[in-house]
Amino acid sequence: MSRKTTNQKAWLFVLPVVVLVAFNALIPLMTVVNYSVQETFGNNVFFFEGVKWFEEVLHSERFHASLLRQLTFTSIILIIEIPLGVAIALTMPRKGPWVSVCLVLMALPLLIPWNVVGAMWNIFALPDIGLLGKTLNSMGFDYDYTQQPLSAWFTVILMDVWHWTSLVVLLAYAGVSSIPEAYYQAAKIDGASSWAIIRYIELPKMKRVLTIAILLRFMDSFMIYTEPFVLTGGGPGNTTTFLSIDLVKIALGQFDLGPAAAMSLIYFMIILLLCWLFYTLMMKDEEK
């Protein structure tokens, strides 16, 4: 004997959200799905092609190359930014007037529009007039990010670390400052070394915010477009052409809507899959 009341009118309350989500996500996504299975010859003439574009993209060496570049880039910046961010957060003052000074300094890079960051670094790293480029060259390094792939990678990574480590710092700092004083007192009583304090108190307590930091940095760096586009335009050659830059080239440069749509969907699935993997791995112990 179920006492549940059935009232279908409640759907009306959900309707606005459904409409909103439909217009800003589902419908555009379905358009992409639509393109991904069709061939177009202009004048809005479409032919159904099935999974042909998907096969093509998955077997394309160009896609493999940019995916590899993308994975390399994302791994490098995660390996640098996460430990660096945690280390900076741990050395930041916990109380006193310097707290707000540090927080403001840390937040500054995050407030700069992405294309401005790209433009800044573009000039900053110019080998003949930029402060960084000129300094490196006068120190004897052969540095020219417009010509040498290695210099270009170095600059793109340095720029990303400069721009985004702050985000990790702020999240990690929030985690560290929420640890009650009693933990540090107990650790002193137990005679714990400073490394033991980091290992057994600070890192475990930061775990949740670090998971978020890793996910955010992973997704953002995997989708990075504006900054390297402004800085190197994907070059020299194709050496800094990451997935999104490549995608835009195919979709808007060559106007290959079918392969571009298929590539977007594969791209989307990769991000979704990797995020799920990260999250599951990091939260594995929590459920016990």
Add this chain to the structure above:
Amino acid sequence: MSKISLRGLRHSYLDNPANDADWALKSMDLDWRDGGAYALLGPSGCGKTTLLNIISGLVVPSEGQVLFGDQDVTKMPTDQRNIAQVFQFPVVYDTMTVYDNLAFPLRNRGFAEDDIDVRVRETAQTLDLEKTLFNRASGLTADSKQKISLGRGLIRPDVNAILFDEPLTVIDPHLKWVLRSKLKEIHRQVGSTMIYVTHDQTEALTFADKVVVIHDGTVVQIGTPIELFEKPKHTFVGHFIGSPGMNLLPCELNNGVPLFAGQVVETENGIHSPQECQNLEIGVRPEFVSLSESGIPVKVVNVSDTGPHRIVDTRHGDVRIKLLITEDESIPADNVHITFDPAHTQIYADGWLVSEASK
């Protein structure tokens, strides 16, 4: 193990304490006998935790010295002091098992794994943690987590003192009783000094041989539970300890004899220099007030039953006087009078027991 002494200790959390209220602890000289079981009793915010943290070295006092035996340890860091401390809320290392948590203080001090294993198992047995010994500490209940905290305090064989900062706050009442008796038992076995901070008088009186009562940053009395009950040195001790607390009646002096309600009240202590005495009060516990044919006339306002006793709430003018009577004693309908037991009636000036008034 050695005696712990505090000499001229004062502490303020402010950089430049201006007035009396800025001091969390006001001038303290205390000796903790080696192997004693002490309770630090006082209301929240009276400075108990500050005092404890000074002994363990988590706080460095603004003034004065802390001595372990003859050694001045005032500025010595916590980890070199050989003090164990258990905090009010459970602190466990989430990523470790219960076993590793208990072993942690020993491993940090370089004990051999064999010794550690023996001690961990002993401690786990004492605290009834054996079943969960190899579980992750993070998944346990608050009770068990606090037992782990206690365990980390009790496991070290070489401590000068074990300090407990209201350790049973989060523990459920039935277990509280069990653990308190355990601590007492451990104290008898191990014989190290234990200092137990609490604001609960039952806890203090059952655990300790000596109770130190703190009020507003000052030690008001150190004594056995019986001394605190029978001869409070300060009116604060009188009303903080005992349930209900001590009756305090404002009184006047007439030729050196205290008068209340126009009647001479015989007290256990006398007044030697009447001119020095301000704000005189007579203190008498409800246990030592009785109904009688003659004496101080009062009006009964309320009677409440607490089981073995009944508490009679009476008034003389504006002054409330409580007394305890047994179940079968009857209360006269009108013309109620009460008398005080002279051996347990004290006179206080400015809050202090009169013979102590010069303090």
